[in-house]
Amino acid sequence: MAEEKVDVLIIGSGHSGGMAAKILTGKGINCVMLNAGPIADVHKDTEVKPAYTLPYRGFKQPGQLPHVFQSNEFNANTWVDEKEVPYTYDPQKPYNWVRVRLFGGRSLFWSRQSFRLSDYEFKGKSHDGYGDDWPISLADLGPYYARVEAIFRVTGHADGLPQYPDGNFVVDDAPWTVAMQRFRDAGKKMSVPVCKARSSVGVNGLASSVNLLLPDAFETGKMKAIPNVVVRELSVDKNTGLVNEVHFVDRLSHREMSIKARVVVLAAGTLESTRLLLNSKIANSSGVLGHYLTDQIYGAGVTCSVPEARNGKSNSTLMGGGALIPRFRNIESKHPKFLRGYALNIFSSTGGMDPRNFAAYGAELEEKLDTYHGSGFHTGIMGEVLPRYENQVSIDKEAVDAWNIPALRIDTKYTDNEHDMARDAVDTSVAMAEAAGFEVLVKNYNVNPPGYSIHELGTCRMGDDPKTSVLNKWNQSHDIKNLLVVDASSFVSGGWQNPTMTILALSMRASEHLAEEMRKGNV
């Protein structure tokens, strides 16, 4: 016989769901977590293999995962197959929806870049008049960022820049390599700051929900989890207006089941959480559910060679390491062509060059690869995409997934603001590289399709006004007080920053507030 009702039902097991579970169970609250996919066992599910033993010699299986540029033949089985869970879009406006449904979600695979948003993001409208401010500021979220940074062991260096807020770092005082220092010097002359990157070290090389958050939740004895269940719909009690039941499908058997809960915390990932609310036809009195989809532009950048590192002279004093140029446009002055700004990831390598970087073949190419080995220096953009009402998702009634759940239609595109930003990022990279004495081998002005960054944000945004936002500043539905959405769908704007630290801090803050409200009997 099933339990009558669980205290809190958490849907999703990635960073946001894992943090909610850790906080709520730590407060003595019983939680049940649902996850759409299986639990991966790396010892059972993987094997180190050379490409020649694979069916496609390391090429992607033709036609498989066409929108997951990050996939290859080795990792293809970790991504959601869009034939199994389809989504639709206008062919003129493609979208790369990159998903993981394994237990732990996308927290299993991420770049570890760990940044705080600044008040240039939280209060963007106040700064430049565009869009909307968040209902919270850096001061509100700062204490939670600090706790998250401690859990994830974020390395970094305090730079004292308001657009690149310092944090609770494992201090990175490593000296700059010669090439990086030259690039820094070039940036200084152009008023472009080149700072240390910030990154989650985690524990034993992993910085995931499955090793940093969920173990604490299970340790309390208050946590239960069900893998392989795909949530179809949330239902609302007509008398109370509260969410009271969650309907799901067993992934393997397709058995339909339901579970009752006092509180539901949605943490399925931005677009899956919004899809679930849209399919449930709830929490949308504002009419903005599904709107203001944003992400970050990636792909534009340059590849250079540091001449002094060629011909076998590369070493770890001269080359290697990374850096970050935080947003520097539209801080003190106003750029004529675009609003907001971008950051640049910088890295150099003592390893081999990509043969694509040379217009050569055969013996000539091999000679280039030998000569240039260890001299690579790269920049890549992470740029803010302006949140726009018309960039939206909705339910496509003509398409369903493998469990007959209506699919999402994604309708979004970049505009001149993003493309002009990318152009400026590449031109700035080239100018700095040339000033540093590097040879620019390739420059690419084109950005990857929307979604590529795997930083889909918004569509369920927070705000003080229930008429223009879906959630309040505690990630709680304006319409349904026992419904929280703690993933990145709550974002009002995205900035240039990898959103992981902000997702974690928001989920921590929302979960602590929820626990207190439950203790008071308000939820």
Next chain:
Amino acid sequence: MQRRDFVKAMIAATATARAAAGQQTAPPVAQKLPPAAPKAPGPVPWSRGLLDVKPLPMTPLVPDAVAETNAHFFTDTQMAALRRLGEIFMPPAKGYPGATEAAAPEFLDFLIGASPEDRRQMYQSGLDRLEAESKQKFSISFAQASAAQADQLIRPWLRPWMNDHPPAEQYALFINTAHMDLRTATVNSQAWADAARAAGKQVPDVDLYWYPVDPDLRREAASRRSSVN
């Protein structure tokens, strides 16, 4: 006694009484159960002893080690042009095999033949154009073009590019994609790996391969039902 406990006790007592009554009057329990799963024919269960078997002392062979890929997608002329392109782009060097020795063109015949239509078209029209330009300029098939002649046809279309952003022009896309595909198919071949081992070097492109994790057996059927776009 609390009311809830009392109700539970009553339910338990009723169940016990029913069970006792059932024992007196019901037919044998075995007749009530679903029919047993049919046993495999034979004197012993089929899976007996498998849990104790020791792994065979064998290393599975990759078929390329002893077999050739049967090329069937490209026409004979296209295939000849692709083979020549492989010789030009990726000749053997420093003890490592070239595209020919690694059977890279034949592998690409399989790979491109299994690919979506736009990729098939890009390769077919690209090889046709290479052949046509060779005949127009040198009056010979591209398969017979010298290295210098091939260079005249190829070099104007070579572009440096970054991952995920190949050249936009269709013919430049073909030339540069074919180059990288031939290169990858060569470097990721067993012949290349054998050469690397012989030279005491690391085999390239060794990585963590993920098997399907608890696959949904209905996935194939679902993918047939569903439509993208």
